[in-house]
Amino acid sequence: MEPVNFEIYSPVRNTINKALGVVVKVAAENITIQPLSGDRMTFRSQYLAPAAPEEAAALAPLIARLKQEETDRDKAKAQPDPALIRAEFDKFLHHIAVRSPAQAKAFGEFWAGVLAAAGDSPGTTWEMKPNSARTPGPVLKAYNAATQKWVYCLTFLAGWGLRMEIKKEFLPPGCERLFPIDHAMFGAGRAVELIYSKFPADKQKPYLDCITEIYRKIRPEA
Known part of the structure; x- marks a missing residue:
């Protein structure tokens, strides 16, 4: 099976327990996700799969919130001199x-x-x-x-x-x-x-x- 290249904010599904989450960090094969509830967790990419369309729809509000939080953080950062x-x-x-x-x-x-x-x-x-x-x-x-x-x-x-x-x-x-x-x-x-x-x-x-x-x-x- 070809490895999947996950991007930030990709909706994913844990292939073991079927839990859903959103990718927030990619470090080689180590993928950190934010689940619908609870703390962030890191998995090897082999244990994750792209979410199905209906699963992605359920994750859409979380993706929107994460993007807004990032936008707010960026606005708070001062431009480097x-x-x-x-x-x-x-x-x-x-x-x-x-x-x-x-x-x-x-x-x-x-x-x-x-x-x-x-x-x-x-x-x-x-x-x-x-x-x-x-x-x-x-x-x-x-x-x-x-x-x-x-x-x-x-x-x-x-x-x-x-x-x-x-x-x-x-x-x-x-x-x-x-x-x-x-x-x-x-x-x-x-x-x-x-x-x-x-x-x-x-x-x-x-x-x-x-x-x-x-x-x-x-x-x-x-």
Whole structure:
């Protein structure tokens, strides 16, 4: 049986107990649903199936409520200040430069190419996010047509070396070899670990081409 790709707000049915719910989070094969009553639960996708039309109709009010709650949350969020995001990036790069000036210079040059490929729109195409070391790191954001939101796509963990983690859903066909480490991002992504001395411009180009292709496909029409 072919696996089902569930989207946010998809009405689903648990194949074991027939309980109905709405998808609220997708992380690889782990699907979190909001049932008609009670707390949210997470299942492997193999235990869920699309709801039948009459079941979907019963879930319609719940879907409408969840969408409205998300809209209300978005309205409450303040728009990010591009200047503050740039300042956070400069601080991030400075921290690398204190310990590894050559690596900071190399990453800064590569990052310029990344922004040329993705678009330099702080808060939209990229922002700073905390990583596991509790220091902010840059991350590219891509447009998700299903949710109509810009979501995390490619994370940069830079320092003496560079680790990049990309969500599989945005990885163009044929680019898997660029990210040979599978099961990154809790199974939802792939990764690569690089050393700057072995990452000259000609080795950077395939990654920049990959990013260009990602944004060519997912950029919403103006």
